[in-house]
Amino acid sequence: MTLARAVEVTRRYGDKLALDRVSFDVEAGELVGLLGPNGAGKSTLVNLLTGIRRPTSGRVELFGADPRVPSARRELGVTPQETGLPASLRVGEVVDFVSAHYDNPLPKGELLERFGLSDLVRRQTGGLSGGEKRRVAVALAFVGRPRMIFLDEPTTGLDVQARRMLWDGIRSYSAEGGTVVLTSHYLEEIEALARRVVVIGGGRVLADDTVGAVRGLVAVRRVSLTVRAPLPELSGVTGVEREGDRVHLLTGDADQLVRDLVTYEIGFHDLEVRPTSLEEAFLALTREPSPV
Amino acid sequence: MTSLALTHARFQLLETIRIPIAVFGSAFFPSAAMLAFVVPFVGDNAEYATYATVSMITFSVMTTNLFQHGVGVSEDRAQPWDPYVRTLPAGAMPRFAGRILSGLCLMAVSLVPVVLIAAFLTEATVTAAGFALAAVTTFLIAIPFILMGLAIGYSMPQKAAIVVAQVLFFPLAFLGGLMTGPGMAPGIVEDLAPYLPTGGAARLMWAAVGDFSYDFRSIAALVAWTFVLGGLAVWAYRRDEGRRFS
Numbered sequence: 111m112t113l114a115r116a117v118e119v120t121r122r123y124g125d126k127l128a129l130d131r132v133s134f135d136v137e138a139g140e141l142v143g144l145l146g147p148n149g150a151g152k153s154t155l156v157n158l159l160t161g162i163r164r165p166t167s168g169r170v171e172l173f174g175a176d177p178r179v180p181s182a183r184r185e186l187g188v189t190p191q192e193t194g195l196p197a198s199l200r201v202g203e204v205v206d207f208v209s210a211h212y213d214n215p216l217p218k219g220e221l222l223e224r225f226g227l228s229d230l231v232r233r234q235t236g237g238l239s240g241g242e243k244r245r246v247a248v249a250l251a252f253v254g255r256p257r258m259i260f261l262d263e264p265t266t267g268l269d270v271q272a273r274r275m276l277w278d279g280i281r282s283y284s285a286e287g288g289t290v291v292l293t294s295h296y297l298e299e300i301e302a303l304a305r306r307v308v309v310i311g312g313g314r315v316l317a318d319d320t321v322g323a324v325r326g327l328v329a330v331r332r333v334s335l336t337v338r339a340p341l342p343e344l345s346g347v348t349g350v351e352r353e354g355d356r357v358h359l360l361t362g363d364a365d366q367l368v369r370d371l372v373t374y375e376i377g378f379h380d381l382e383v384r385p386t387s388l389e390e391a392f393l394a395l396t397r398e399p400s401p402v
Numbered sequence: 403m404t405s406l407a408l409t410h411a412r413f414q415l416l417e418t419i420r421i422p423i424a425v426f427g428s429a430f431f432p433s434a435a436m437l438a439f440v441v442p443f444v445g446d447n448a449e450y451a452t453y454a455t456v457s458m459i460t461f462s463v464m465t466t467n468l469f470q471h472g473v474g475v476s477e478d479r480a481q482p483w484d485p486y487v488r489t490l491p492a493g494a495m496p497r498f499a500g501r502i503l504s505g506l507c508l509m510a511v512s513l514v515p516v517v518l519i520a521a522f523l524t525e526a527t528v529t530a531a532g533f534a535l536a537a538v539t540t541f542l543i544a545i546p547f548i549l550m551g552l553a554i555g556y557s558m559p560q561k562a563a564i565v566v567a568q569v570l571f572f573p574l575a576f577l578g579g580l581m582t583g584p585g586m587a588p589g590i591v592e593d594l595a596p597y598l599p600t601g602g603a604a605r606l607m608w609a610a611v612g613d614f615s616y617d618f619r620s621i622a623a624l625v626a627w628t629f630v631l632g633g634l635a636v637w638a639y640r641r642d643e644g645r646r647f648s
Contacts, residue, residue, distance in 0.1 A: 160489045180493040188489040194482025198420035199413065210409040211490040234420075254491070 119168030143300030146310035187256030197236030212254035331364035410500020432462030456607035475555025476563035543603035549631035556638035596620035
């Protein structure tokens with residue numbers, strides 16, 4: 111059963127194209143990661159599927175209905191941005207407010223217990239630490255006993271222990287049959303949780319595959335070397351930058367590239383191999399391979 | 403549905419009351435205007451003082467709602483909490499109703515000092531029945547101004563909302579005859595006022611406390627304004643997509 115669906119969806123903000131004919135399905139029970147750098151269109155896609163915005167063209171469905179119709183959102187859970195909790199309200203009050211919107215919400219005590227928030231119930235959200243706010247925000251997605259949740263960067267800024275606790279919570283929700291859509295611009299977070307990854311960049315779906323397959327695609331390394339002579343044609347290089355004698359090569363397989371450099375007997379020195387940020391990997395993914 | 407509206411109202415009031423200066427601010431202006439204009443100029447004439455007091459109440463009903471909802475809503479829309487609330491399974495109505503209820507409570511608080519000033523510092527008089535009628539009327543005439551505020555708040559960004567609320571309130575007050583007593587405004591204002599929301603509202607208030615007779619064409623115009631502004635507010639809410647940029 112398809113719980114959320116986007117069909118050929120385009121969304122513009124003025125003349126800026128945020129999503130370009132994107133199609134995307136989430137089946138019941140899936141744990142899907144939406145991966146992409148900031149500004150890639152992840153949030154826009156989530157906003158369309160949760161009824162916050164409407165598409166410029168194309169169709170979105172949530173539980174088979176238009177997500178902008180309130181009844182379509184009865185079994186949906188969403189995390190607010192942690193910076194957006196009403197600062198003057200107490201944690202318990204925010205939970206009460208959200209609970210009032212659902213027919214059969216989780217009891218407040220049980221929810222707070224599950225997310226380790228019981229001690230914070232009387233605290234105003236404005237006075238919480240970043241990690242505490244994040245936990246409150248994630249907990250709010252579970253208030254209405256949802257069948258599907260959308261989590262936006264759920265563990266960014268959390269310490270290791272809090273992150274593990276949240277990950278365990280998400281895993282057990284998924285194991286009980288819950289459907290999860292997780293957005294992140296960190297591959298690590300998505301790797302820890304998701305089985306399927308949808309990579310979004312420049313408003314389009316660049317890949318929709320297993321975590322392993324996508325890792326190969328976006329785990330781009332930057333190989334830097336200083337070399338006088340021009341470089342020969344090297345296989346697997348997706349991008350080249352030059353600063354004087356210094357050459358930076360982007361590749362998915364740094365080991366093979368270094369072997370090739372040695373095989374060609376290129377007189378390089380100061381070799382450096384570094385992982386790239388996701389942003390750089392995306393630039394390499396979306397750019398035409400250029401000759402060296 | 404109704405309990406959800408009460409929930410929205412309760413939390414909006416909670417948020418406001420936790421910052422008490424906001425409550426003080428909305429109570430300050432109408433009382434200051436009473437002391438500056440009504441008490442010294444018409445305070446010793448019972449009839450004029452009574453009309454002026456309800457005109458002032460009408461004026462502050464307009465300004466508090468126009469600013470509270472016009473500026474308040476556009477401010478809220480800029481907060482990241484707002485798009486989250488829109489993902490909850492509730493439509494526009496409970497939020498609208500909740501806002502209106504909390505707005506009415508705050509408005510009532512801001513009017514208490516106006517009534518006290520009129521009672522103790524002017525010759526204004528009113529019968530018990532007149533007072534009760536005026537109180538009910540106050541809540542009725544608030545509705546079009548609440549809707550006007552919501553239409554502004556949901557249709558434009560914060561800076562524009564402040565300007566529009568400020569630009570609207572003075573001509574509405576003047577052309578609606580709030581600055582003058584019944585039948586004393588310049589001719590054009592006398593002709594136009596009954597059909598403006600401010601003029602229609604003031605006429606209802608005057609009729610509640612004095613010998614002024616109900617003008618049914620003016621009431622019909624006020625009802626029509628209420629529907630138009632309500633339509634605008636719902637339209638603005640529906641087309642609103644929060645902040646424009648992700």
